Amino acid sequence: AQSVTQLDSQVPVFEEAPVELRCNYSSSVSVYLFWYVQYPNQGLQLLLKYLSGSTLVKGINGFEAEFNKSQTSFHLRKPSVHISDTAEYFCAVSAAAGNMLTFGGGTRLMVKP
Amino acid sequence: DAGVIQSPRHEVTEMGQEVTLRCKPISGHNSLFWYRQTMMRGLELLIYFNNNVPIDDSGMPEDRFSAKMPNASFSTLKIQPSEPRDSAVYFCASRGDSRDNEQFFGPGTRLTVL
Numbered sequence: 053a054q055s056v057t058q059l060d061s062q063v064p065v066f067e068e069a070p071v072e073l074r075c076n077y078s079s080s081v082s083v084y085l086f087w088y089v090q091y092p093n094q095g096l097q098l099l100l101k102y103l104s105g106s107t108l109v110k111g112i113n114g115f116e117a118e119f120n121k122s123q124t125s126f127h128l129r130k131p132s133v134h135i136s137d138t139a140e141y142f143c144a145v146s147a148a149a150g151n152m153l154t155f156g157g158g159t160r161l162m163v164k165p
Numbered sequence: 166d167a168g169v170i171q172s173p174r175h176e177v178t179e180m181g182q183e184v185t186l187r188c189k190p191i192s193g194h195n196s197l198f199w200y201r202q203t204m205m206r207g208l209e210l211l212i213y214f215n216n217n218v219p220i221d222d223s224g225m226p227e228d229r230f231s232a233k234m235p236n237a238s239f240s241t242l243k244i245q246p247s248e249p250r251d252s253a254v255y256f257c258a259s260r261g262d263s264r265d266n267e268q269f270f271g272p273g274t275r276l277t278v279l
């Protein structure tokens with residue numbers, strides 16, 4: 053079984069500042085890793101995913117994440133955030149050979165002017 | 166591509182009433198997932214179907230909850246009788262026959278049980 057820990061439940065940051073949202077996972081098998089974003093009153097939308105290959109993954113809206121196998125981490129970063137990035141961000145993991153996603157508890161990113 | 170469609174978007178009902186939530190997955194997708202999201206518990210997987218067959222329903226809270234998928238383009242989640250603690254946002258997601266396990270989420274149904 054897989055598990056995901058998002059270490060920060062809330063991250064306040066000023067507009068145009070950089071941000072990192074942390075995600076650690078545990079698994080005994082090869083995994084795929086995902087970041088989803090949920091804007092207020094909406095469903096979850098895929099930001100980016102890591103399947104294999106390059107450990108640095110670029111996604112939509114200027115976000116990127118780096119897969120670190122030795123640290124079992126998949127932290128999400130953006131060099132300069134906008135007010136419109138205010139949302140909840142979910143890290144998720146699945147076994148490479150499986151069907152289901154296991155989600156972390158979410159991190160609420162609050163971008164302040 | 167219309168995406169995953171859920172109805173209704175909002176439902177307010179009284180305790181004891183039956184509630185039916187509906188989902189239309191993306192055409193061609195062969196897996197469908199029902200999730201519940203609350204402040205206390207976060208995002209929980211309730212049940213998932215593969216090729217219209219329930220594969221894992223271990224997340225279904227109790228017998229008051231039931232889910233069906235009569236065909237590839239429609240699924241329902243029913244709560245009977247409903248209770249105030251069932252108040253949550255219920256999401257449906259679908260997945261194509263791909264190897265990357267990406268799920269596509271609907272907009273959710275916000276259920277309030279009074």
